[in-house]
Amino acid sequence: MxxxxxxxxxxxxxxxxxxxxxxxxxxxxxxxxxxxxxxxxxxxxxxxxxxxxxxxxxxxxxxxxxxxxxxxxxxxxxxxxxxxxxxxxxxxxxxxxxxxxxxxxxxxxxxxxxxxxxxxxxxxxxxxxxDGFTPPRPPDRLSGKTVAVIGSGPTGLAAAQQLTRAGHTVVVYERDDRIGGLMRYGIPAFKMEKRHLERRIEQMLAEGTRFRTSTAVGRDIGAAELRTRHDAVVIATGATAWRELPVPGRELAGIQQAMEYLPLANRVCEGDLEVSPMSAAGRHVVIVGGGDTGADCLGTAVREGAASVTQLDIYRQPGAERDEDTEPWPTYPKIYRMSAAHEEARDLRTAPAADADARLFSASTLRFSGDEAGHVRSLHVVEVDERRTPVAGTGRSIPADLVLLALGFSGPDRTDGLTDQLGLAMEPRGTIARDGGFATNVPGVFAAGDAARGQSLIVWAIAEGRAVAAAVDRHLTGASRLPAPISPYDRPMTV
Structure with a gap:
């Protein structure tokens, strides 16, 4: 030191x-x-x-x-x-x-x-x-083995870079028109400018990784066919099956999933659109969900010029300090944190119906109400206790002509046919089943990241990518010198 x-x-x-x-x-x-x-x-x-x-x-x-x-x-x-x-x-x-x-x-x-x-x-x-400390690191020699990586989020990119550097020929398949997964179209540019992503893609191209965009495996190319083309397949499609809010009025127009809303704003930043068709400009916005995705929607709506923005969090407002009895050091505590988006909402006073930073805590959505044209106009909430039981006399109505659902994700999206075409075994919670070596029930097919672990943090996604690369390298060559920082069964530290 x-x-x-x-x-x-x-x-x-x-x-x-x-x-x-x-x-x-x-x-x-x-x-x-x-x-x-x-x-x-x-x-x-x-x-x-x-x-x-x-x-x-x-x-x-x-x-x-x-x-x-x-x-x-x-x-x-x-x-x-x-x-x-x-x-x-x-x-x-x-x-x-x-x-x-x-x-x-x-x-x-x-x-x-x-x-x-x-x-x-x-x-x-x-x-x-x-300072130029990150030059491309192409392999000294090729192994003659090919690997398909499905998905170009942090897990897929980490796995692809590790396997490419180990000498394998890697092709990354991405269903969107640009590489990056949620880092491209889910994370707003005010959190990470896309030039950082572009630099890494250029580095990976120089190392030999190949990319195929606008290619949904299972729809644009058969999953079984892809399996026959390559010596191994890594599924790193993420957990993109969003959770729903089954309450009366959900069918009204103007109620959107966060991951329907955020990509459009990112496409405006990419130059694909002049204005988002879901723009919050001049609208009263309510975000249902208190996590990071909800905060991303908050910062985006503020920049689009929303008339008001309120974020609902079903949990009670946490304290400013760690609770040593329930969340002792060194676990990650649930404390009151103010993101840049919440700071903006606080200073601009975007949510007169909520607390100072736009969040309304201990709030549960009861129903939506709309106008004669079938468009949402208000959201009805009630305060709940720690057991999520409604507190009598606390019901209220919040103006809303754009509602964004940011309730998290349950597992990989299965509508493209990838999992069914390969015949992959699934866990009861909707994620892809795998063994201690990241292998699925289909020989030569591995699963990593949120598609198998469930929704998690970017550090876990990259760790999964590095670890599955070591498993695939071992499968192809009989041994591996690639690092494997975690196993599929590792979890964050808890009490």
Whole structure:
């Protein structure tokens, strides 16, 4: 550790955000450009280089956090990049999109604000690109084996890059017209500008990975046919089967799934559309669901010029501090957090019917009401207790002419026929069944990421991609030197 007293002398300082009034006028990332580098070395000094670094266990990738913190504190950016990329294919993605369970597991977080691990990570990743520390790494020789990867989200891309670098010929099949999965069309540009994604795709192309867009396996090409073309298949289609809200009035027009709404806004940013056909401009928007996808809808609706935006969360408002009895360190606690989108909603006062940051907690949707034309006009909610039992006398109506359902996902979408054509065994919860080696019941077919694990974090997605690559490499060659950070049965730390 560069400064043994750094955690005592240096307070935590987070990456500064641009003023709300400025950033809601564009789709650029919310942070002040270039403001991280002047502070990040001192922030890395706060790392205590613990004898048992619980941040390692909190992160499924096994990131070597104390090591690259020390290197950043010494401003050895090349070595820091090497240590970071040793465990993570895409740190510029995780440094922007991951909720940082590593910080919840930081030993300093027992009684102080944690080290800004996520900010240090993204600083290393960005500096690596600027200084040319991330050149393509094509294999020295080819194995003669071919692998199909279905899906180009973080799991599919990580698996493809690992297998390509191991010498296999990898083809990634993506049903959308651009590579990236939810990182392309689900994550708003103000959270991660797509130039970061484009750089990695260019790197992977230079390494030899091949991409086939606008190709839905099971519909545009038969899944069984694809299986015969390749020596192995990795299914990394994600969990895209969204959850529904079966309440009266659900059939009204103007009630959309979040993943119907967000891709259109992203297509506007990509230049495909001038205006989204689901634009929130001038409309009263209600978002049902209190998670990250709901916050993405919130920030998007604010930028589109919504008349009002309210986000409903069925859970009670969490406290500002960790509950040591139910969520002791080093587990990831459910505490009150304010995303950039909630900060914007608070400052702009977008939700007069809700709390200060647009969220209405302990709120359950009872029904929707519409006009004579069959369009939604209001949403009726009731306060619920911890058992989700309605509290008498708390019913209220909220104006709504655009309702966005952000209730999460149950498993892979089965409408394209992929799972049925291959005859894949499924788990009762709707995910693809697999064994301890990521293999499905179909020989040569492997499943990884949210399609098999269920909805999870981007760090788990990348860890799954790296681990399934090792399993496929072993299947093809009899042994593998690729790292496998997790097994299919690993789960986040809980009590």
């Amino acid at each position: 560069a400064d043994p007293k750094g955690f005592m002398t240096t307070p935590r300082q987070d990456r500064p955000r641009r003023p709300v009034e400025q950033r809601v006028r564009d789709w650029d990332e919310v942070y002040v450009p270039g403001a991280l580098l002047p502070i990040v070395s001192k922030q890395a000094d706060r790392c205590m280089d613990c004898g048992i670094p619980f941040c390692h266990d909190a992160c499924p990738l096994g990131n070597l956090i104390p090591e690259w913190n020390d290197l950043v504190s010494r401003e050895d950016w090349r070595a820091a990049s090497d240590r970071l990329h040793a465990t993570n294919n895409f740190p510029e993605f995780t440094g922007r999109l991951c909720p940082a369970p590593c910080e919840a597991g930081c030993v300093l977080a027992i009684n102080q604000p944690a080290v800004t691990i996520k900010n240090v990570e993204v600083a290393i990743a960005d500096r690596a690109w600027t």
